[in-house]
Amino acid sequence: MSKYIEMIRVRFLMMLAYRTNYYSGILIYSINIGAYYFLWTAIYGGQEEIQGLSVLQMTTYVAVAWMARAFYFNNIDREIANEIKDGKVAIEMIRPYNYLGMKTMQGLGEGLFRLLFFSVPGMLIVALLFPISFSANVTTWGLFFVSLMFSFIVNTQINLLTGIMTFFLFNNSGLIRAKRVVIDLFSGLLLPISFYPLWAQSVMTYLPFQAISYIPSMIFTEGFVGSEIYTAIALQAFWALVLIIPIQVLWLLAKKQLIVQGG
Amino acid sequence: MFYVSIFFQYASQYLKTRLTYRVDTIVEIFSDLLFQAVNLIFILVVFGHTSLLSGWNREEIIFIYGFFLVPYAIFSSFFNIWDFNDRYIVKGEMDRVLTRPIHSLFQIIMERMELESLFGVITGIVIMYYAGSTLGLTFAWYDTFIFVAMVLGGAFIYAGIFISLASIGFWSDSRTDIMPMMYNIGNYGRYPVDIYHRVIRFVLTWILPFAFVGVYPAAYFLKREEWYFYAFLTPVMGIVFLSLAIFLWNSGVKKYRGAGN
Numbered sequence: 001m002s003k004y005i006e007m008i009r010v011r012f013l014m015m016l017a018y019r020t021n022y023y024s025g026i027l028i029y030s031i032n033i034g035a036y037y038f039l040w041t042a043i044y045g046g047q048e049e050i051q052g053l054s055v056l057q058m059t060t061y062v063a064v065a066w067m068a069r070a071f072y073f074n075n076i077d078r079e080i081a082n083e084i085k086d087g088k089v090a091i092e093m094i095r096p097y098n099y100l101g102m103k104t105m106q107g108l109g110e111g112l113f114r115l116l117f118f119s120v121p122g123m124l125i126v127a128l129l130f131p132i133s134f135s136a137n138v139t140t141w142g143l144f145f146v147s148l149m150f151s152f153i154v155n156t157q158i159n160l161l162t163g164i165m166t167f168f169l170f171n172n173s174g175l176i177r178a179k180r181v182v183i184d185l186f187s188g189l190l191l192p193i194s195f196y197p198l199w200a201q202s203v204m205t206y207l208p209f210q211a212i213s214y215i216p217s218m219i220f221t222e223g224f225v226g227s228e229i230y231t232a233i234a235l236q237a238f239w240a241l242v243l244i245i246p247i248q249v250l251w252l253l254a255k256k257q258l259i260v261q262g263g
Numbered sequence: 264m265f266y267v268s269i270f271f272q273y274a275s276q277y278l279k280t281r282l283t284y285r286v287d288t289i290v291e292i293f294s295d296l297l298f299q300a301v302n303l304i305f306i307l308v309v310f311g312h313t314s315l316l317s318g319w320n321r322e323e324i325i326f327i328y329g330f331f332l333v334p335y336a337i338f339s340s341f342f343n344i345w346d347f348n349d350r351y352i353v354k355g356e357m358d359r360v361l362t363r364p365i366h367s368l369f370q371i372i373m374e375r376m377e378l379e380s381l382f383g384v385i386t387g388i389v390i391m392y393y394a395g396s397t398l399g400l401t402f403a404w405y406d407t408f409i410f411v412a413m414v415l416g417g418a419f420i421y422a423g424i425f426i427s428l429a430s431i432g433f434w435s436d437s438r439t440d441i442m443p444m445m446y447n448i449g450n451y452g453r454y455p456v457d458i459y460h461r462v463i464r465f466v467l468t469w470i471l472p473f474a475f476v477g478v479y480p481a482a483y484f485l486k487r488e489e490w491y492f493y494a495f496l497t498p499v500m501g502i503v504f505l506s507l508a509i510f511l512w513n514s515g516v517k518k519y520r521g522a523g524n
Contacts, residue, residue: 028448031466038459044313174288181301182297191309195312
């Protein structure tokens with residue numbers, strides 16, 4: 001276990017070395033959230049609320065969705081793909097740790113770094129510039145962080161799956177891009193799921209993507225209340241467990257038919 | 264002339280690599296289409312809850328989006344330099360490029376081109392055709408030339424901004440994460456700029472002029488006369504921004520010292 005914690009620490013320190021870039025990143029994120037704020041204000045026009053969300057809640061939703069993204073987002077799918085293409089994966093596989101576990105921990109180290117040095121200061125700046133409502137309820141915050149943890153797990157699992165696909169496709173930059181687009185749309189980052197037409201919503205209930213962004217953001221904005229919150233978190237936990245199966249199956253298959261192209 | 268034949272050489276090599284990984288190529292084209300669909304879905308869903316966006320209706324916004332896709336497709340097939348810093352400067356590849364007797368920027372454009380992105384031109388025209396016929400727009404014969412000029416202007420603006428950002432790498436080789444996020448900012452030029460605060464409007468018009476790749480030129484075809492001045496400025500802005508970028512690039516290359524062993 002200690003080696004995995006060490007891996008989180010190393011990745012965290014690695015990111016710390018490049019922290020200056022993150023200040024420019026905060027600026028760009030703020031512009032991004034700002035533009036969305038004006039876009040949504042224009043969309044609301046005179047309307048009080050759309051699908052139960054007020055303009056204020058919608059702005060909070062957009063801000064928290066983008067800031068949470070900084071935590072759960074990582075590029076381990078691309079890293080795995082590159083390691084397979086370079087042939088490095090052969091060395092990684094004989095090392096005394098679980099390769100996929102190690103990648104997850106690296107992702108977590110990166111995520112924790114961004115959460116502390118990017119999302120927290122970023123959220124403060126955005127809150128100064130735009131009207132954003134923070135919940136005063138401690139339970140909401142607690143549940144939000146539980147939910148955020150699950151969104152990291154589900155997103156990382158999907159990234160692992162995409163990365164492992166490189167074993168079968170050899171070059172999967174297209175798949176990686178497609179995955180990113182699908183997640184942006186179906187996770188609720190761009191639009192809350194409740195804004196979609198009903199038939200689309202019912203399709204999305206059968207997909208794991210809303211566990212990534214929609215659920216934590218709705219908890220934060222208090223768009224979910226009471227038992228809705230617990231059902232939503234249970235859904236996230238469900239997907240986190242179910243996705244282990246395809247990862248393990250593909251990983252076994254991949255190890256069997258591995259062709260090292262270089263190295 | 265020499266550059267033209269070099270282009271065809273690179274293009275034929277490129278097609279060979281694409282045909283080797285056929286599944287990936289198809290997935291890539293598919294993911295491009297998906298990406299274009301996402302933005303269209305955003306517009307459609309939003310207009311499910313409102314009928315006007317500060318005086319512009321759904322089809323007009325869709326038309327702007329369709330127009331945006333055309334210059335954007337040209338830009339993304341040839342100017343994939345968002346990872347220039349990592350790929351060329353940190354890894355020392357720039358040294359190899361500089362030893363060859365062709366302009367360095369041209370070589371990098373050729374090495375990084377992704378011709379399949381040109382598919383976006385077709386998607387854009389289909390979307391514009393749909394929106395235009397719903398709106399009952401009419402076009403004169405000379406509009407074709409204006410269209411080409413505006414598309415090139417838009418593509419030049421995009422190229423100019425991204426080349427300038429890549430040139431920063433010559434002065435500072437630390438990693439920057441600005442480039443990927445710039446793609447997001449580019450999206451805001453697709454909505455009527457009068458919805459934004461005047462600071463953002465100023466940025467989108469004069470500093471990062473993404474509004475010239477969407478709403479301004481499209482306003483001409485939508486016959487929104489209050490924006491004609493900005494619409495006709497598009498090719499001018501394109502040439503100015505691209506020239507500035509090339510100037511920056513050339514002075515960067517002179518400054519370049521190499522980063523590795």
